[in-house]
Amino acid sequence: MSDRAYVIFEEQQRARGIDLDQVKAKLKAFKIETPSWGYGDSGTRFKVFKKQGVPRNPFEKFDDAAQVHRLTGICPSVAIHIPWDKVEDYGKLKSHAENLGLAIGAVNPNLFQEQEYMLGSVTNADPLIRRKATDHLLECVDIAKETGSRDLSLWFADGTNYPGQGDIRQRKAWMLEALAEMYKAMMPQMRMLIEYKFFEPAFYHTDLADWGMAYNYAVKLGPQAQVLVDTGHHAQGTNVEHIVAYLIDEHKLGGFHFNSRKYADDDLIVGSMNPYELFLIFYQILSAANDSDLSIGQTVNQIAYMIDQSHNIEAKIPAMIRSVMNVQTQYAKALLVNHSEVAEAQQRNDVLEAENAVRQAFEFDVTPLLHAVREEMGVPADPMKAYLNSGYPKSILSRGIGGASW
Ligand code: PSV
Numbered sequence: 282m283s284d285r286a287y288v289i290f291e292e293q294q295r296a297r298g299i300d301l302d303q304v305k306a307k308l309k310a311f312k313i314e315t316p317s318w319g320y321g322d323s324g325t326r327f328k329v330f331k332k333q334g335v336p337r338n339p340f341e342k343f344d345d346a347a348q349v350h351r352l353t354g355i356c357p358s359v360a361i362h363i364p365w366d367k368v369e370d371y372g373k374l375k376s377h378a379e380n381l382g383l384a385i386g387a388v389n390p391n392l393f394q395e396q397e398y399m400l401g402s403v404t405n406a407d408p409l410i411r412r413k414a415t416d417h418l419l420e421c422v423d424i425a426k427e428t429g430s431r432d433l434s435l436w437f438a439d440g441t442n443y444p445g446q447g448d449i450r451q452r453k454a455w456m457l458e459a460l461a462e463m464y465k466a467m468m469p470q471m472r473m474l475i476e477y478k479f480f481e482p483a484f485y486h487t488d489l490a491d492w493g494m495a496y497n498y499a500v501k502l503g504p505q506a507q508v509l510v511d512t513g514h515h516a517q518g519t520n521v522e523h524i525v526a527y528l529i530d531e532h533k534l535g536g537f538h539f540n541s542r543k544y545a546d547d548d549l550i551v552g553s554m555n556p557y558e559l560f561l562i563f564y565q566i567l568s569a570a571n572d573s574d575l576s577i578g579q580t581v582n583q584i585a586y587m588i589d590q591s592h593n594i595e596a597k598i599p600a601m602i603r604s605v606m607n608v609q610t611q612y613a614k615a616l617l618v619n620h621s622e623v624a625e626a627q628q629r630n631d632v633l634e635a636e637n638a639v640r641q642a643f644e645f646d647v648t649p650l651l652h653a654v655r656e657e658m659g660v661p662a663d664p665m666k667a668y669l670n671s672g673y674p675k676s677i678l679s680r681g682i683g684g685a686s687w
């Protein structure tokens with residue numbers, strides 16, 4: 282991309298009242314966390330496909346994540362999932378991450394893969410199973426202390442498949458009991474991010490089915506509890522950006538798990554099918570960031586942007602790079618919205634102009650802008666191409682087949 286393309290882009294944006302220096306500063310400060318489980322083998326409930334070169338342990342997952350950060354410059358932290366990333370010594374994993382220029386990000390307890398959890402974890406009718414599940418939550422708080430992680434992201438597979446299978450109200454109380462015990466164990470700087478999902482693996486009822494339930498628990502628990510919006514966890518047609526705006530306004534949006542969503546939680550590359558939704562989510566976030574109430578801006582600044590994808594059929598590292606670039610592209614476009622233009626059109630009740638002022642930003646090609654930003658950050662203008670041309674894809678083949686699953 283030539284400098285000329287950037288000069289034309291800058292002139293065009295200046296004429297619209299957009300200050301590109303500010304836009305660039307925001308793009309440089311924007312960070313996306315990648316998931317350790319996105320580097321391991323994965324599949325569907327029908328088949329886990331084995332790939333050559335997949336990391337064999339958590340340390341190698343960080344090696345791969347470091348490539349994504351080296352080439353994009355915006356992925357300095359990696360979320361871990363316990364026990365998938367269980368190690369003897371978390372201090373060692375932390376130093377390994379730091380030597381690679383990374384930090385350990387959110388700690389995700391895993392309460393969905395042990396035999397005992399078939400009928401629920403923290404909402405199981407058996408008090409011993411509930412105890413075991415809550416102890417795992419507490420173990421994750423301890424791990425977060427060791428890794429220096431701020432966020433604990435919680436997702437529960439708990440739910441039932443048939444009417445009458447469980448006492449829904451009783452399970453609601455058990456959920457709160459477990460979350461409250463965990464909340465009490467957290468350090469003051471830690472956050473509990475509560476994720477919801479309206480189906481799968483339970484189909485009749487899910488104990489934490491939607492943002493309203495997650496929000497209600499977060500309110501009951503206190504200011505360190507917030508909601509995590511996974512973009513793949515809603516019913517078809519749900520207006521996710523509305524949920525985002527609402528939660529920010531209540532100071533309860535803690536973060537995102539980005540993935541695509543054709544039908545559901547599909548683990549496909551974010552932005553591959555509905556980039557406009559992603560753009561509209563960022564438009565809501567950025568318009569809240571402009572709020573005269575500074576506490577809204579504080580909530581926005583704390584939002585954790587995380588990817589939650591474990592690609593099945595495509596090569597892991599480039600798929601993660603593509604995902605990161607797709608998010609960055611939509612964020613860049615949202616930074617081009619002229620908010621006063623939108624506000625003025627809203628004041629005039631001019632529906633078409635208001636919609637136009639938002640959509641217009643989406644329609645710009647931000648390639649010259651992103652190339653300029655990457656150049657200033659000292660990363661390749663085209664991270665994807667740089668990865669494919671690097672020696673790394675070949676170098677990992679010696680790991681063989683049969684690495685870590687997730
Ligand atoms: C569940 O579908 C989920 O979105 C949760 O965030 C899990 O932690 C993650 O996927 C990995 O299974």
Ligand code: MN
Nearest residue numbers: 476511538589
């Ligand atoms: Mn998720």
